[in-house]
Amino acid sequence: xxxxxxxxxxxxxxxxxxxxxxxxxxxxxxxxxxxxxxxxxxxxxxxxxxxxxxxxxxxxxxxxxxxxxxxxxxxxxxxxxxxxxxxxxxxxxxxxxxxxxxxxxxxxxxxxxxxxxxxxxxxxxxxxxxxxxxxxxxxxxxxxxxxxxxxxxxxxxxxxxxxxxxxxxxxxxxxxxxxxxxxxxxxxxxxxxxxxxxxxxxxxxxxxxxxxxxxxxxxxxxxxxxxxxxxxxxxxxxxxxxxxxxxxxxxxxxxxxxxxxxxxxxxxxxxxxxxxxxxxxxxxxxxxxxxxxxxxxxxxxxxxxxxxxxxxxxxxxxxxxxxxxxxxxxxxxxxxxxxxxxxxxxxxxxxxxxxxxxxxxxxxxxxxxxxxxxxxxxxxxxxxxxxxxxxxxxxxxxxxxxxxxxxxxxxxxxxxxxxxxxxxxxxxxxxxxxxxxxxxxxxxxxxxxxxxxxxxxxxxxxxxxxxxxxxxxxxxxxxxxxxxxxxxxxxxxxxxxxxxxxxxxxxxxxxxxxxxxxxxxxxxxxxxxxxxxxxxxxxxxxxxxxxxxxxxxxxxxxxxxxxxxxxxxxxxxxxxxxxxxxxxxxxxxxxxxxxxxxxxxxxxxxxxxxxxxxxxxxxxxxxxxxxxxxxxxxxxxxxxxxxxxxxxxxxxxx
Numbered sequence: 235x236x237x238x239x240x241x242x243x244x245x246x247x248x249x250x251x252x253x254x255x256x257x258x259x260x261x262x263x264x265x266x267x268x269x270x271x272x273x274x275x276x277x278x279x280x281x282x283x284x285x286x287x288x289x290x291x292x293x294x295x296x297x298x299x300x301x302x303x304x305x306x307x308x309x310x311x312x313x314x315x316x317x318x319x320x321x322x323x324x325x326x327x328x329x330x331x332x333x334x335x336x337x338x339x340x341x342x343x344x345x346x347x348x349x350x351x352x353x354x355x356x357x358x359x360x361x362x363x364x365x366x367x368x369x370x371x372x373x374x375x376x377x378x379x380x381x382x383x384x385x386x387x388x389x390x391x392x393x394x395x396x397x398x399x400x401x402x403x404x405x406x407x408x409x410x411x412x413x414x415x416x417x418x419x420x421x422x423x424x425x426x427x428x429x430x431x432x433x434x435x436x437x438x439x440x441x442x443x444x445x446x447x448x449x450x451x452x453x454x455x456x457x458x459x460x461x462x463x464x465x466x467x468x469x470x471x472x473x474x475x476x477x478x479x480x481x482x483x484x485x486x487x488x489x490x491x492x493x494x495x496x497x498x499x500x501x502x503x504x505x506x507x508x509x510x511x512x513x514x515x516x517x518x519x520x521x522x523x524x525x526x527x528x529x530x531x532x533x534x535x536x537x538x539x540x541x542x543x544x545x546x547x548x549x550x551x552x553x554x555x556x557x558x559x560x561x562x563x564x565x566x567x568x569x570x571x572x573x574x575x576x577x578x579x580x581x582x583x584x585x586x587x588x589x590x591x592x593x594x595x596x597x598x599x600x601x602x603x604x605x606x607x608x609x610x611x612x613x614x615x616x617x618x619x620x621x622x623x624x625x626x627x628x629x630x631x632x633x634x635x636x637x638x639x640x641x642x643x644x645x646x647x648x649x650x651x652x653x654x655x656x657x658x659x660x661x662x663x664x665x666x667x668x669x670x671x672x673x674x675x676x677x678x679x680x681x682x683x684x685x686x687x688x689x690x691x692x693x694x695x696x697x698x699x700x701x702x703x704x705x706x707x708x709x710x711x712x713x714x715x716x717x718x719x720x721x722x723x724x725x726x727x728x729x730x731x732x733x734x735x736x737x738x739x740x741x742x743x744x745x746x747x748x749x750x751x752x753x754x755x756x757x758x759x760x761x762x763x764x765x766x767x768x769x770x771x772x773x774x775x776x777x778x779x780x781x782x783x784x785x786x787x788x789x790x791x792x793x794x795x796x797x798x799x800x801x802x803x804x805x806x807x808x809x810x811x812x813x814x815x816x817x818x819x820x821x822x823x824x825x826x827x828x829x830x831x832x833x834x835x836x837x838x839x840x841x842x843x844x845x846x847x848x849x850x851x852x853x854x855x856x857x858x859x860x861x862x863x864x865x866x867x868x869x870x871x872x873x874x875x876x877x878x879x880x881x882x883x884x885x886x887x888x
Contacts, residue, residue, distance in 0.1 A: 240282045241291075244509045247273045247280075260600065261362045263508050263568055267596055270512020277517065285513060292510040294459065295503030296572050297476035301458040302500045303389055304480020305493045318549040319383030326384070326545050327391060330356035333537050337530070343587070349402055350583050353395055354574060354591050355534050359567035359599055360385045366562070366603045376667065376686035377558035380546060384563065392569045393474050399573070400580040418468060426461070426478050438488045450488075451495045457483065458496070473572065511571045511592065519589045530594045535605070538564040553691050557616070558609040565598035565605075566591070627695060628672070628682040631661070635681075635697040638662055642687035642717055643707035644671040644680075647733065647754075651705060652680050663696050688716040690724065698724045706732040709754075711739050715746060722747045737788060756788060773881050778815055779874055815877045819866040823884050831858035839883065840876040845869035 247269035255265030273282050282288055334352025335345075343351065363385060367378045397419065434457060441453045458476050465475025483492050520527060543560030551559075574591055577583035639655060641648045644666035652675075655662045663681040666672055675682050685692035687706075698704070704721050706714050714732050721730060729749035734740055740751050760781055767777045819825050825833070830843055846853045846860060847867040853860065870880060 237284050237287050240284050240288055241506075243273050243280055243282055244269070244288065244506060248505050248509055259603070261359075261366075263361055264596065264599055266505055266508035267512035267515070270509035271515050271517065272512075273509070274513035274515065276515070282513060285510075288506065288510050288513070291503065292507040292575075293472060295500070295505070295507035296473050296575075297459060297462045298455075298496065298500040298503050299507070299572075300393075300473045300477040301462075301480040302493060302496055304477040304482075305484045305489055305496075306480075315380045315383035318380055318546060318551070319387050322545045322549050323384045323387035324391070326541055327356040327388065329541050329545075330538060333541065334534075337533055337537075341526075346402060347583060347587055350399060350577055350587070351591065353399055354570045354595075355538070355566050357388050357392065357567040357570050357573070358385060358538075358563040359565050359602070360389060361568055362565060362599050362602050363562055366606050376551070376688065377555045377562070380551060380555065380559050381562050384542075384559075385567075388567070389569060392573060393477055395573060396474065396576050400576060400582050402582075419474070422465060422468065422475070423478060426482055429482075434482055435486050438483075438486060438492075442488065447495070450491065451499070454483070454492045454496055455499060508568070508571070511575075514588070515592050515596070516589050519586075520593045523590065523593075527590065527593050527597065530590070531597050531601075534566065534594065534598060535564040535601070553685075554609060554613040554689065557613045558606070561605040561609050561612075562602070565602045566595035570595055628676055628684065629679050630663070630681050635661060635663060636700045637702045638697070638700070639703045639705060640665065640693075640696050640698060640701045641705045641707065644668070644675050644682070645707060647707040648705075649675070651707070652678075656680070665692060665696055688713055688720065690720045693717075693720055693724060701725065701728050703728055704730040706730065706748075709733055709735050711735065711742075714743065714748075718743070718746050718748055753788065760784060773878075773885070776878075778877075815870050815872075815881070817868045817870050817881055817884050819862055819864060819868065820885055821864055823862075823864075824886070825862040825866075825884055826864060827861060829859050829861055830856070835880075839872075839880050841870050841872035841880045843868050844871050 248266050251265035251267075251269030251272070252262045253265070254268065255262050271277060273280055275281055275285065331349070331352035334355045335348040338348025338351045339345070360382075363381055367381075397416070437453060437457070438450075441449050458479050461479035462472045462475035465478075466472040483489055486492075539560035541560075542563050543556040546559045547556045570591065574583065574588055578585070578588050638661035641651055641662060641664045644652075644664045648664055648666070649671075652662060652664060663683060664675060665683045665685060665687040666675065667684070667686050672682060672684055683692060683696045685695065687693060687696075698721060706717050708714055708717075711734065714734070718730055718732065721728075726747075730747060731750040731752065732743055732748045734743060734751045734753055735755070737753065737756070740753075743751055764777055764781055767780070830836070836842055844855060846856045846869070848863060848865075868884075870877060872880065
C-alpha cells in the first residue's frame with residue numbers, strides 16, 4: 235500500500251504513544267516521539283518504509299503549526315510582562331547561544347556546529363511548559379505569565395533563525411545572501427500586509443457567504459499552504475510564509491473560526507511531524523553516547539536555569555519567580571526540532587549532531603515536570619541560607635492588620651470596593667501588581683501590598699492568616715483558582731467572595747472553597763432588565779419578585795447539591811421574606827391626606843414604612859403623624875405577599 239500503509243502505522247503508533255504519555259501525565263508530543271522511535275528504521279518490527287515521503291508530509295505539519303501560531307499571536311499577551319519578554323528574551327537567546335557555542339568548542343566541535351548547538355538550545359518548549367503548568371495548577375501565577383511571554387518571543391525568533399543559520403557556514407558568501415534574504419522577507423511582509431488587508435478578507439468573505447464549512451476550511455488551508463509555497467518559490471522559508479499568513483488572518487473577522495477549523499488538521503500533520511522526529515532517533519546511538527548525552531543534559535539544564543533566573547531577577551522579579559522561571563524554561567523546545575530539520579536539509583549540521591540534539595531534547599522535556607516541582611523546595615532552601623527578600627508594602631497602619639478585608643486586584647472593581655470600605659472605616663488592604671494602579675492607590679492613602687496574589691508569600695505579607703474576608707476581583711478563572719487554593723492553605727476560617735465570568739465555572743469555584751460568587755455580566759443584565767421593566771410601568775413588587783427569582787435560579791442552583799449550600803440557601807430565603815420595596819403615591823390614592831397612624835398600616839397590612847421621599851426632602855423612619863401627599867415615594871418593608879397587597883391598595887387602578 236506504500237505511503238497509505240505508512241500513514242496508518244504512524245496514526246496507530248501515535249495513538250499508543252500518546253495514550254502512554256497521557257497516562258503518565260506527560261505532553262503528548264513525547265508520546266508521538268516515542269511512537270516514531272518504535273516504528274523507525276532503527277528498532278525493527280513494524281517499520282515505516284517511505285521515510286522520505288513522511289518527511290515531506292511533516293513539512294506541512296510545520297507550516298500548519300506556524301500558521302496557527304501566527305493566528306494566535308497577540309501583542310496583548312505580552313503586555314503584563316512586556317519588558318522581560320520583548321527585551322529580556324533576545325538577551326537570553328544571545329547568552330544561551332554563546333553558552334552553547336562554548337560547550338561545542340570545549341567538546342571539540344567546529345565553529346559552525348557550535349553555533350547551531352547554541353541556537354538549538356536557546357529555545358524552550360511552549361507545549362511542555364503549558365501542559366506542566368496546567369497539570370500543577372500554576373497557569374495563573376506571575377511566574378507562568380513571565381514564562382509564556384518569553385516563550386512567545388522565542389517562537390517568533392524561530393523564523394529569522396531559520397533564514398540566518400543555514401548561511402553561517404561561509405559568512406563571506408553568506409552575508410550578501412543574508413542581506414538579500416532579509417530584504418526579500420521585508421518585501422514579502424509588505425506585500426502580505428497589503429494583500430492581507432485587501433485581498434484575503436475579500437476571499438474569506440466570499441467563501442463565508444456560501445455558508446459551507448467545508449469550503450471555509452479548504453480556503454483557510456489553501457491560504458496557509460499557498461502563501462507558504464509562494465515564499466518557498468521566492469527563496470524564503472515555506473514555514474515563514476505560513477506564519478505570516480496566519481498573522482494576516484488573525485486581524486480579520488474570521489480568525490477565530492479559521493483557528494478552530496485548522497487546529498484538527500494542524501494536530502494531525504503535527505503528529506506526523508513529531509513521529510517523523512522520533513523515527514530519526516537512533517537508540518543505539520543514545521546507548522553508545524550515553525555519557526555525552528547526560529553531560530549535555532546537565533550542562534544545558536544548569537546553564538539555562540542560571541541564565542533565565544538571573545535575567546528575570548535583573549528585570550525586577552523577585553522571590554520564587556527567578557527560580558520557577560529558570561527551572562521551567564531549562565528544557566529544549568519543540569521548535570528546535572523544526573530548526574534542526576532545516577540544518578539537516580541544508581547540510582548545515584551532521585547526522586550525528588542531529589541525533590545528539592534530538593536525544594538531549596527529549597530527555598530535557600521528560601525532566602521538565604520534575605524540575606518545576608523543585609522550585610518551591612529550592613526557594614525554601616534559598617530563604618534559609620540567604621537573607622529573606624521583603625515584599626513592598628505601602629500605607630500599612632502602624633498597629634498592623636487584624637480582622638481586615640483583603641482585596642486581590644486594584645482595578646476599577648477593587649478601587650470601588652476600597653472606597654466603600656474606607657468610608658465605613660473597615661480595615662482592608664489591596665494586593666496589586668500594576669505600577670500605574672499602585673501610584674493611584676498610593677495617592678489615595680490606601681493600604682497596598684505590591685505583588686502577585688497568586689503567590690503565598692505575597693498573601694502572607696497581606697496578613698492573610700488574620701483576615702476576616704477575601705475579595706478576589708480578577709475575571710480570570712485560572713488566576714482566581716490559584717489565589718483561592720493558596721488562601722485556603724493559609725486560613726480556612728474566612729469567607730471568600732470571587733468574581734466569575736461564566737456560570738459553568740461556578741461549581742469549580744465552590745468546590746475549592748469560594749463562599750460567594752458574583753457574575754458581573756449577569757448582574758448588569760439583571761439591572762438593565764429591572765430598569766426596563768420600571769420604565770414599562772411594571773409594579774415594583776413584581777419586578778422585585780421577578781429579579782429575585784432569576785437571581786436565585788442562577789446563584790443557588792449549583793449550590794443545592796451540597797448540604798452546606800442548601801442550609802445557606804434556606805437562610806437566604808428566610809431573609810428574602812423581608813424585602814424593601816419602593817412605592818409611589820399616585821393621584822387619587824387612598825393614602826393621600828391620611829397618616830400611618832390613622833390607617834394603622836403596620837397592624838392592618840403587615841408592612842412597615844421605613845422612609846419617605848417628598849420632593850427633595852428625605853424622611854427616614856417617618857413620624858406616625860406624617861400626612862401622605864401626591865408623588866410621595868415610600869420605602870416599605872415586608873414579605874413579598876404583604877408588599878404586593880400594599881401595592882394594590884396604594885394603586886388600586888393598576
